[in-house]
Amino acid sequence: MNQNARQNRHRLLHTLVFASALALDGCGSQATSAPAVAQPRAADETSSGAATARRTNETEAAVVATPSPSPSSAPSAPVASASAPLVAGRSSSSSSSSASLGTMPSSSSGAAPETLIAASDVRYCEVGWPTTKGGRSRPTCTTTVLEDGTTSESCTDRSGPCVRRPE
Amino acid sequence: MTSFASASSQRAVRHDGRFAGRVTRTPLPAVGDVDVSAADRAEVAAIWRLQAATEARVATSFAVVRDALAALGADAGLVRLAERGIDDEHRHAALCEDVAGRYLGRVVDPYERLPSQQPTHPGASERVRRALFVIGQCCLNETFASAYLAVAHQGASVSLARAALHALLADEIDHARVGWGFAQTLEGSVRDEVQQWLLPLTVCNLREWRAIRLPEDDRLAAHGIPPRAAAQDAITEVLEGVVIEGFAHAGFDTRDLEAWARRGAFVG
Numbered sequence: 001m002n003q004n005a006r007q008n009r010h011r012l013l014h015t016l017v018f019a020s021a022l023a024l025d026g027c028g029s030q031a032t033s034a035p036a037v038a039q040p041r042a043a044d045e046t047s048s049g050a051a052t053a054r055r056t057n058e059t060e061a062a063v064v065a066t067p068s069p070s071p072s073s074a075p076s077a078p079v080a081s082a083s084a085p086l087v088a089g090r091s092s093s094s095s096s097s098s099a100s101l102g103t104m105p106s107s108s109s110g111a112a113p114e115t116l117i118a119a120s121d122v123r124y125c126e127v128g129w130p131t132t133k134g135g136r137s138r139p140t141c142t143t144t145v146l147e148d149g150t151t152s153e154s155c156t157d158r159s160g161p162c163v164r165r166p167e
Numbered sequence: 168m169t170s171f172a173s174a175s176s177q178r179a180v181r182h183d184g185r186f187a188g189r190v191t192r193t194p195l196p197a198v199g200d201v202d203v204s205a206a207d208r209a210e211v212a213a214i215w216r217l218q219a220a221t222e223a224r225v226a227t228s229f230a231v232v233r234d235a236l237a238a239l240g241a242d243a244g245l246v247r248l249a250e251r252g253i254d255d256e257h258r259h260a261a262l263c264e265d266v267a268g269r270y271l272g273r274v275v276d277p278y279e280r281l282p283s284q285q286p287t288h289p290g291a292s293e294r295v296r297r298a299l300f301v302i303g304q305c306c307l308n309e310t311f312a313s314a315y316l317a318v319a320h321q322g323a324s325v326s327l328a329r330a331a332l333h334a335l336l337a338d339e340i341d342h343a344r345v346g347w348g349f350a351q352t353l354e355g356s357v358r359d360e361v362q363q364w365l366l367p368l369t370v371c372n373l374r375e376w377r378a379i380r381l382p383e384d385d386r387l388a389a390h391g392i393p394p395r396a397a398a399q400d401a402i403t404e405v406l407e408g409v410v411i412e413g414f415a416h417a418g419f420d421t422r423d424l425e426a427w428a429r430r431g432a433f434v435g
Contacts, residue, residue, distance in 0.1 A: 009409060012408075020346075024242045024352075025247070112426075123290070124367045125435075129308040131312070132312050133218060
């Protein structure tokens, strides 16, 4: 594994995921209607945007590597301890995935994406959010009217065709 | 130094934004005396200008995220960051145009506006759809973007490119945190439904990143444009080591994701 790639992966995991509690409002306001999402326990941060910006500034340097640092000298992000779930009473249904891939059994919940894409499962064939980096044009789509009067849309892009049919 | 971004892109930056109307916290350095052919210089500028267009389009994505978070009654900090994310992306567009202009030595024409693009998540309930908007754009798109920027930064040697990439990455951190912070607040039926969508959501968003066009070699890496293989390797690393780990950290069952990743993360 590329050393830089490993360091980036480590830094991003800590900065983006484990430190994500820094994005939350310390006051933890409650929803006024039946919440679709639960509010987290109040973290130890203030609610000021300036404070959030400071915390971001403190951690961003840890994500951008200095030239070829050794793992032992890699900067550690001064992040809040956020490794535990924020929502009380919820137990994780999976082990912490610090174990390498290949140790977890495959779930029997359904067909593989390869099969579902080939079967034009709409959930697997829709567009994702547009990327912000690199250059890419939108896929070229062709709409065909079928014998029964319904329409079928076929789109192609670099990743191959994925025929989409209306629900 | 005067900005080389187009006037319209500069005007889109809010005066009450993250840097009070400035595009970056500190001024970008000059491009300097870089050893690059005229053709490569033009290509670098073209790619940075195209990136301005893609950045601006994401401002629309963040408006959707902000609205979704607000409708869900999500944490006020997350809504605030998503709101700021809209302006962040306009700043990014102006920043990328500025970089392009510095390579060309002139103010660039405004980026060409790209058509909007947004998943619809057919079959999901309204609340779950909104949750998926947040997770898709922030946990996935912004995390993959962070991976891209990190590897681009590592390969860049021109001060201007390094400064620009650093500035972009600093914002993407907050953008991704909106998603990861939100994911950890999910409970009940919404969480259960989101669980069923994690794999197709990841497949569809990863597919977008697998399709990005980059040079096959590293001739533009010094200018912040990584070769395709390096970018894709970084995205693969982050898929396994950050995205799937992140979903597990948020309490989701990631076995399907792990199995799919082990088989090579097929996206079609």
